[in-house]
Amino acid sequence: MITPNESFPSTKPVQQVAGVTVRLAGDSGDGMQLLGTQLTNTSALSGNDVATFPDFPAEIRAPRGTRAGVSGFQVRFASEDIFTPGDGLDALVAMNPAALVTNLADLRDSGILIVNSESFEDKDLKLAKLSASPLEDGTVARFRLIKVPMTSLTRNAVAELNLGTKIADRCKNFFAMGLVFWLYGRDVEPTLRFIDEKFASKPDIAEANRRALRAGWNYGETTESFATTFQVAPARLPGGTYCNVMGNEALAWGLLAASQLSQKPLFLGSYPITPASDILHQLSQYKNFGVRTFQAEDEISAVCSAIGAAFGGSMAVTTSSGPGVALKSEGIGLAVMLELPLIVFDIQRGGPSTGLPTKTEQSDLLMVLFGRNGESPIPVIAARSPSDCFNTVIEAWRVASRFMTPIFVLSDGYIANGAEPWRLPDVKSLPPIPIEHPGPGKPGEAYLPYQRDAQLARPWALPGTPELMHRIGGLEKEDVTGNVSYDPKNHQHMVNTRAAKVANIASMIPPTEVEGAEHGLLVLSWGGTYGACRTAVEQSLQRGLAVAHVHLRWLNPFPSDLGEILRRYERVLIPELNTGHLRMLIRAKFLVDAAGYSKVQGKPFSVSELVEQIERLASANNGSGSAPARQASAATR
Amino acid sequence: MITPNESFPSTKPVQQVAGVTVRLAGDSGDGMQLLGTQLTNTSALSGNDVATFPDFPAEIRAPRGTRAGVSGFQVRFASEDIFTPGDGLDALVAMNPAALVTNLADLRDSGILIVNSESFEDKDLKLAKLSASPLEDGTVARFRLIKVPMTSLTRNAVAELNLGTKIADRCKNFFAMGLVFWLYGRDVEPTLRFIDEKFASKPDIAEANRRALRAGWNYGETTESFATTFQVAPARLPGGTYCNVMGNEALAWGLLAASQLSQKPLFLGSYPITPASDILHQLSQYKNFGVRTFQAEDEISAVCSAIGAAFGGSMAVTTSSGPGVALKSEGIGLAVMLELPLIVFDIQRGGPSTGLPTKTEQSDLLMVLFGRNGESPIPVIAARSPSDCFNTVIEAWRVASRFMTPIFVLSDGYIANGAEPWRLPDVKSLPPIPIEHPGPGKPGEAYLPYQRDAQLARPWALPGTPELMHRIGGLEKEDVTGNVSYDPKNHQHMVNTRAAKVANIASMIPPTEVEGAEHGLLVLSWGGTYGACRTAVEQSLQRGLAVAHVHLRWLNPFPSDLGEILRRYERVLIPELNTGHLRMLIRAKFLVDAAGYSKVQGKPFSVSELVEQIERLASANNGSGSAPARQASAATR
């Protein structure tokens, strides 16, 4: 691995730090996402643990320079292993006034603020709806402001190539990149390689970007603005080969793996919707894995086509987000009745209705559990981080195919677009997913499609198998034969059986891991808040508080040991990015007076706010302990 | 009112009874529903309290004589006021073997069993999949069997008219009717009138039916089979004018009333589905009330068209049952965001999926509460009986229009098709439903569609009003202005506000009525199980058990005094025709260890099974009291 010193040796003093959180903000046109991705990958390559949080504007391309058009990318790289992209920013790069004002709140005091000083003209301020320049009016007083005339510096750097200012200005982000890379002693080699590949067809553009990158680096090295550079040592991650994965990517790969492990061809029926679309895009590229992707006319067709494929013996999958999942309710209800394996993904986003499509939330939990007519039980599993999507998907398919049931897999916008290092699994050592189909039946003997095994799963008989011809449908069916039945007792029996089957899944769930204290306050979390909760609990433990952490992977059924664990603690805190979905389920099932911490702002938890909540309850816990738990809220009216 | 004695005086001894439960069962072609309706209306007219329970076959017209083709109609008429159509049958009329074997289980020992003895030929037995005749093989030993050669008797009765046997046989049900009317001293006049009207165009058919009716009556009078007739004295109902209403009928009338009381034209967007279709049929006949009914292409269009009508200022309504309601999820979510008044009806049926379309169930409660993406709170109110639908609907519209919110009204197949006497309200004295719309705005001044009143309701500004032009939509909106907003704090505020608004509805809910004991066991019920629960509690009280009854009309929000009431009782029992929906909500919200009694058989509760449950817990209650409450189940494996 090339270290900075070999490539562009920096002569300035180096300051060692454990971790750094940087956010790059500019116009959606400014290529901030690209800049961020490069910084992330390079940091990962240099052995840091990394976590990222991209923040897209809702519009495709809102007018240049407006607040609505600001695109941000936050990355944290550290020498210890980390679970979140960080709370407060150590550094903010703002390419224009809109980017500055919309992001400044997150920059910690005396944090580094790098701006393109040439993008603060009156017209720029006007676009950002600002009367005065934040650089002059004291707004930025608390920070270490570094004004860089990026536009002209970049133009100069590429002048010889005379490409015209329009193209020259497009290189600005590489200039900024060079500067940031210098500041944090990042290796520029991978990015130079990236430039070569990406602009292979446009050699002069490639050269311009290379020069801009170098110019930015040199600027840091030569100017007086920077006293020191910062060095983040490699993290002590378990040995192995790593790559950086985004949540939806790991999810798609998990599907490929599950398909191969079970030797079932993968079928995806989907209709595009943010933030789930990328799964469709990714899988549509894996045709050589035998993956069939079907972009349906709507979500109803998406789920129904998947059920049809499941009937035919495929590993059937359908992906969507809130509004689309709502539309699939009826179809999923049929899958419950048919008892066919099907994976339904809900990549949650801000709701209700169209809500906040590009923001994250956990507010679909109760919908996926209860959003169907009649008694319609479905297992629900939730991924906790980008890389965790890989194993979650494999586990989901193992259960769905074993129990012949549709299953919900929950992710969210934060996981889907976030990235973290992932240790590549040894593919050969992944345990296979055995699936059996009954062979040809006996002529003249009626086949019994609803005769169940010990786990209450029915057989998966495939069309094409002689003498197993059978009809399934949405009307209540007779036990064993599967014929239509209106018999009252049979209906009760089938309702109970479908419920018991899902409950049986608990037998496949490993014992629950409890991190931290044996008593005191238990923090119970699920899904994408894992990183923030775990970090908050660790910090609180360091401060000597009696607090423990349990993170639920299974929302239905619950692990069988959960009730016993809950009773071991005096207080239970359930932080959720909703108004308390899991909290309701836990209170109803275990009658424990669990407190909730609710945040519904389209944003993930910050570690600090969780630590605050933990302190609130952990201390109350040392006190009377009888204070009634209340649903706290991050609302500020 | 004409009493039996004036019309056809019976000379046989009369036995006074407090109440009678009769079920008429035959082929769907046999006109059992008509027979039952006549018996019901006549009994009502003669001052009895009545309750009915029709039971249709799932098929339109399953093949004659088969079990699948059996259509039944149960009616209870009594001299005291009653809340259910009764458990055990005092008499069963079975027109063929299939009808006999599928209904016999409900006939109490030594109950009267009237059969058409001429429909028990081998071919009839074969159709009913019977090897031997139940009349011979001892099946009916425990009952008072009365074999009547109805076919030939009817043919003889109408012979003179020589209409041919086919038509003659169609009069069989009127013969049976005459016999039943005689047996219970019912007045035949209304039915004779009914015949005249219904067959006005076919005088000979009318005459044939009249003769069949008389023949049946005379048969009872003359044959030795019957020793006595039974007399049921008029019930002591509150004074007033009564008519007999079915649930869906009272519901449609309630909508008409609400529309007139609020002076808002009624718009119904609906797509046919059992058991909700009759509401569409009924309302489509009320065009002279200014009612606009729109049979949409599907449920999605049904709910969306209603929202469009609400935007325009109509009283907007959409009706459906389980599968259709599931399809409306996304549209309803939009209504939550738009904050427009809209009434959504779910006439629940057996689920999941297509389930048991003609059977009753309460298993959609959690779906209507949680079946939408994101935080999407909606008030939910449930009718408790056929006539109660009238007031429930008016209350629903009062709330929806006052709070500017979509609202769910729950009914079920049992309520929808059941009938009971209804005391006509004095229309003039019904309190009006005041609704205000903002007048023209000020030119140049931006209108603020999300500026709220004390109850957090937003104004209902109608298109056509000058200077109030505004745009609403499914993206999160800025407080007050209603503009699209991605601001985190604003989102939190709006989520909290939408929730608070629905919670405020509790201020309009009257104090909860508690029937029975002050302590001991509390039976908590909702929806169509009211009658059975109330009767069961009354019977238990008579047996000296410490038991009380609370019936919830509002499922969201709960009445503000509910928590306090629950805490007054040692035990709480929540009987539901689902797997425990309300039970989960109560446990989660109030942390009370409520027991559930769950029945999911497509059938209503019988009073006796509830009494049994009450005794189980009420006695346990006198004992240790610490026995953990368990979810009992009516399942018998």
Add this chain to the structure above:
Amino acid sequence: MSIDLPVLKPTDFASDQDVRWCPGCGDYSILAQMKKVLPDLGVRPENTVFISGIGCSSRFPYYMNTYGIHSIHGRAPAFATGLKSTRPDLTVWVITGDGDALSIGGNHFLHAIRRNIDINIVLFNNSIYGLTKGQYSPTSPVGHRTKSTPRGSIDYPLNPISVAIAAEATFVARSIDVHAPHLIETLRRAAEHRGTSFVEVYQNCNVFNDGAWDHFTGKETKDDTLLHLEHGKPLVFGKNRDKGIRLHGLVPEVVQLDGTVALDELLFHDEALADSQMAFLLSRLRYPHFPEPIGVFRNVKRPSYDQLLNDQITDAIAEQGAGDLESLFKSSDTWVVP
């Protein structure tokens, strides 16, 4: 093709379930004809799948001794698309009604047809909602009085054949429940077509819309009300085949073949015409102004969705080699932690 296979009988395709339609329902005849057609197709029962939505007609699969799904209202084409895309080896039939296919299911109907997925869609058109006991449907005529339209329907009806053609259908035909031989022949041709085959069948609901098609089934009238489409033949009809259809510009007209008009002045049917305007024009011929065409309106070749999809899979494997997880994972920037 069926010769080298064990010979199948109609009864081989009958399930053990009792049929539960109303006595006299037109569905019985369609069921009977289907059972007669299938043995001739040379497809085993286990390789045949019937998928339906909800409605009286959609009870159909229960009565067939094949694989089947009685799915949800209006969505049958979507289930069929998923199944056929992944199992091109199966013969997939979709059974639907006028409400199921054209009301709630209109969108899936359009898209299945335009994709040309290789399935056979049979629409039982009784111009009424049967199962829900008699509301008007998208094919009910204006003014039709039903439970939901006491003053008569005000919805202008859809013409299923026109819609299918506009949706780029490659096979479109019409037949009638009680015209057994014609229905058998039509179903057979639909089955033989590769791509989406759409067959509209006029079906009598004798309980809620009795006699809707009497003028096409009546012995007396049917020769004058029906136009039998025959590929390459002129459009001639009438008891004594003494009437024909002639084009006047783009406007069809009925002419008497009394000698004043020569046969070759008539419009000749060409079901294989690449352009769809001929088929569309025929779909506009409606009773009483014109006889209504039955038979095959359109029958052209276009690769089916399932074929194209599976070709892309084959090509991808040929070009990129069978997918290998190991190398896929490694293909992104990786680094090694010792």
Add this chain to the structure above:
Amino acid sequence: MSIDLPVLKPTDFASDQDVRWCPGCGDYSILAQMKKVLPDLGVRPENTVFISGIGCSSRFPYYMNTYGIHSIHGRAPAFATGLKSTRPDLTVWVITGDGDALSIGGNHFLHAIRRNIDINIVLFNNSIYGLTKGQYSPTSPVGHRTKSTPRGSIDYPLNPISVAIAAEATFVARSIDVHAPHLIETLRRAAEHRGTSFVEVYQNCNVFNDGAWDHFTGKETKDDTLLHLEHGKPLVFGKNRDKGIRLHGLVPEVVQLDGTVALDELLFHDEALADSQMAFLLSRLRYPHFPEPIGVFRNVKRPSYDQLLNDQITDAIAEQGAGDLESLFKSSDTWVVP
């Protein structure tokens, strides 16, 4: 008609919201032309409602100083139907995209049109899903490579005009985002039609499908690639109006007007033809084989759904008298308990 009303300016229809489409998006032009048309219609802003689904195009209502609903994906016609049925006094526009109207919304599109509800549907056809960043749409050509079709689309595209005509449309037209005068005229005529007016507008998505319509907008090419439909006129096109469309049986062909062909041999456009086959045939003319028609394909009279519905209300009141609850309740068998 607008004379006796205070004169309105385009700016009277502009809301205070900043427009947030990508710079260069074709939507800007459509928005500009719409603002120019509205003042001429004599309808006040407060009596105008824009209803859209979801998509870039569906952002449209936010930019209009009228009443509006930015509803949910594909359902705009349903909202519009409920509103117009109950408020016939309002002028209701539906703004939709090719995905919104034809993919998820296909069914509502069909049914709004066949009912002929009096609304104006404007479909922004950019042959791509813009808002979701570039997947192919139901109007994307076969082989189109997009994010979801790396090996090219295998879905045969829908022809929006053909589908609308088959759905019994009474007004169908096509225009192009950047042909301002033509678009203005087309929108005006759509607004004047009573019943469902459907206008397809070719719109350029310069980010995800740039140049899809270049051949129709290019100075050099457009005269030869576009056919301007004019009622009663022969189908003539070309820079020097030297080409025409002639019918050969039912098959159209391009002919050179070099003197060998007389004008009256050409196909004459009749937008008012009761039968729809002419309009359908025109909808089948597609580039590059033919010039593509723009302008009004079809414009016929048929009572609108809202009119018929409200007539039934009026008739009912006239015949039965205004509804009275008291007598309604009493109309059933009642009895008195003292």
